[in-house]
Amino acid sequence: MAGALGMWQTLGLVLVWQASAAHSGDIIKKVVHTPWWPAGSEKTAESVGIISHGLVYMTAMMEVNETLQKTALQETWDVRDIALAAGANLSDLVDCFVNAPRGHADAVKAALMSAFPAEVQASPPAFTVVEMPGEYQFVYNSIMCVANIPDGGSKRRTVRKNGLYGVSARGLTFYEGAEAPGTISGAYEETRNIVNRMLRSSVLVDCTAYLASIQDAQAVRKAIVEVTGMKGFIQPSLTIVQATGLANRSLRLRCTAAEDDSRLRSVDTTDGKVVLTDSFAFASAQLDRNSTGVNALESLGKLFKYANVTLNDAISCSFFVKDQQKMLDLFGGFYEIFNKENPPPPTRGEYEAITECAECQVAAKCIAARPMEMEVHSEALRAVLV
Numbered sequence: 001m002a003g004a005l006g007m008w009q010t011l012g013l014v015l016v017w018q019a020s021a022a023h024s025g026d027i028i029k030k031v032v033h034t035p036w037w038p039a040g041s042e043k044t045a046e047s048v049g050i051i052s053h054g055l056v057y058m059t060a061m062m063e064v065n066e067t068l069q070k071t072a073l074q075e076t077w078d079v080r081d082i083a084l085a086a087g088a089n090l091s092d093l094v095d096c097f098v099n100a101p102r103g104h105a106d107a108v109k110a111a112l113m114s115a116f117p118a119e120v121q122a123s124p125p126a127f128t129v130v131e132m133p134g135e136y137q138f139v140y141n142s143i144m145c146v147a148n149i150p151d152g153g154s155k156r157r158t159v160r161k162n163g164l165y166g167v168s169a170r171g172l173t174f175y176e177g178a179e180a181p182g183t184i185s186g187a188y189e190e191t192r193n194i195v196n197r198m199l200r201s202s203v204l205v206d207c208t209a210y211l212a213s214i215q216d217a218q219a220v221r222k223a224i225v226e227v228t229g230m231k232g233f234i235q236p237s238l239t240i241v242q243a244t245g246l247a248n249r250s251l252r253l254r255c256t257a258a259e260d261d262s263r264l265r266s267v268d269t270t271d272g273k274v275v276l277t278d279s280f281a282f283a284s285a286q287l288d289r290n291s292t293g294v295n296a297l298e299s300l301g302k303l304f305k306y307a308n309v310t311l312n313d314a315i316s317c318s319f320f321v322k323d324q325q326k327m328l329d330l331f332g333g334f335y336e337i338f339n340k341e342n343p344p345p346p347t348r349g350e351y352e353a354i355t356e357c358a359e360c361q362v363a364a365k366c367i368a369a370r371p372m373e374m375e376v377h378s379e380a381l382r383a384v385l386v
């Protein structure tokens with residue numbers, strides 16, 4: 001790097017380099033800190049927030065207060081603190097995922113929404129609430145968000161199309177967990193309906209399906225493969241888990257899409273699938289029979305290798321564990337793999353859910369940051385040389 005910079009300097013390019021390096025869009029992975037999660041916290045725990053390619057990924061926040069409303073308010077303050085640390089604020093949120101106790105999704109959603117400032121309510125992030133237990137039994141819910149960092153003129157934009165709601169920023173569209181309209185028609189038909197509507201405006205790169213019954217997993221896979229295949233699009237990375245309550249629907253499907261498919265790549269291996277956008281690598285969940293999740297994380301590392309990224313590049317992970325009582329085992333495995341072997345660790349969310357593998361204890365899915373597009377730099381270099 002020093003050598004390259006020296007060369008650029010002699011070419012008179014150093015100013016361009018420095019000016020653009022000030023923008024968050026040029027940061028690949030940078031841990032942020034809050035007053036309550038100071039520098040160094042990430043040495044023993046997860047990162048509270050990570051700036052990557054103009055977005056800030058946040059860890060799942062949870063609070064325990066006297067009432068749901070106070071809990072929600074405190075949680076939005078936590079999210080705000082992380083956003084502020086990254087140069088964003090609550091108005092810049094593009095996506096949030098919330099878990100809630102069975103039968104309480106609507107109440108939790110209402111509490112969090114009303115805790116947001118009015119301007120956030122007027123243009124909310126994609127906001128998916130799924131009923132499933134979280135990290136601890138005594139904690140009601142948690143909230144995990146992503147925000148756009150509004151520097152360098154980057155804008156966030158809401159998308160309302162085909163009965164879907166999403167928020168776009170930095171070339172990605174974060175769709176709110178979607179359901180099929182009308183009466184229950186089964187997982188296969190409902191998945192086809194949702195994916196068809198999403199594919200009308202973008203290409204899906206990463207999806208998580210929350211099912212009423214995990215028995216429907218194969219039907220969901222089949223529907224996604226068929227509908228994306230029919231359009232000639234790549235298939236998204238896919239994680240399938242069972243939720244505890246879905247209010248009369250077969251599934252809720254939460255996806256990230258890319259606006260332009262021209263540079264998308266899907267790396268399909270016997271170990272799983274990674275979908276690549278310019279900025280990120282989205283891996284399908286890896287399963288583990290061991291409650292530490294170490295094997296799942298190691299196979300994620302292997303999968304990432306095909307995409308030329310490593311576990312050091314992980315920015316956000318979600319863990320679905322079969323037995324909440326064994327959450328501490330997972331934290332041990334996370335510490336081993338990330339804090340000790342591949343620091344700094346990603347942000348994370350943990351949930352209790354059954355996965356496609358009945359004997360498995362953990363399903364782990366992570367997003368990794370890709371390095372900067374080298375062509376862009378060589379273009380710049382060429383421009384100067386000419």
Ligand SMILES: *[C@@H]1O[C@H](CO)[C@@H](O)[C@H](O)[C@H]1NC(C)=O
Nearest residue numbers: 063064065066070071073074
């Ligand atoms: C939530 O509880 C914490 C700890 O008791 C307290 O500091 C905080 O002010 C409470 N938040 C709200 C919104 O009441």
Ligand SMILES: *[C@@H]1O[C@H](CO)[C@@H](O)[C@H](O)[C@H]1NC(C)=O
Nearest residue numbers: 089090091092117119120150
């Ligand atoms: C967030 O920052 C924008 C300017 O970037 C400002 O207009 C807006 O009021 C802020 N919102 C909140 C909730 O602080």
Ligand SMILES: *[C@@H]1O[C@H](CO)[C@@H](O)[C@H](O)[C@H]1NC(C)=O
Nearest residue numbers: 103106184245246247248249
């Ligand atoms: C689910 O279906 C039952 C029976 O048809 C109905 O009473 C109930 O209101 C429905 N719940 C929701 C959330 O739509």
Ligand SMILES: *[C@@H]1O[C@H](CO)[C@@H](O)[C@H](O)[C@H]1NC(C)=O
Nearest residue numbers: 289290291292293294295333
């Ligand atoms: C799970 O992994 C841990 C750490 O690698 C190991 O000590 C333990 O024996 C494993 N448990 C099972 C059931 O394989």
Ligand SMILES: *[C@@H]1O[C@H](CO)[C@@H](O)[C@H](O)[C@H]1NC(C)=O
Nearest residue numbers: 265267276305306307308309
């Ligand atoms: C990874 O790097 C190798 C060697 O440079 C290259 O051939 C391959 O296409 C790269 N793979 C991806 C997915 O970028």
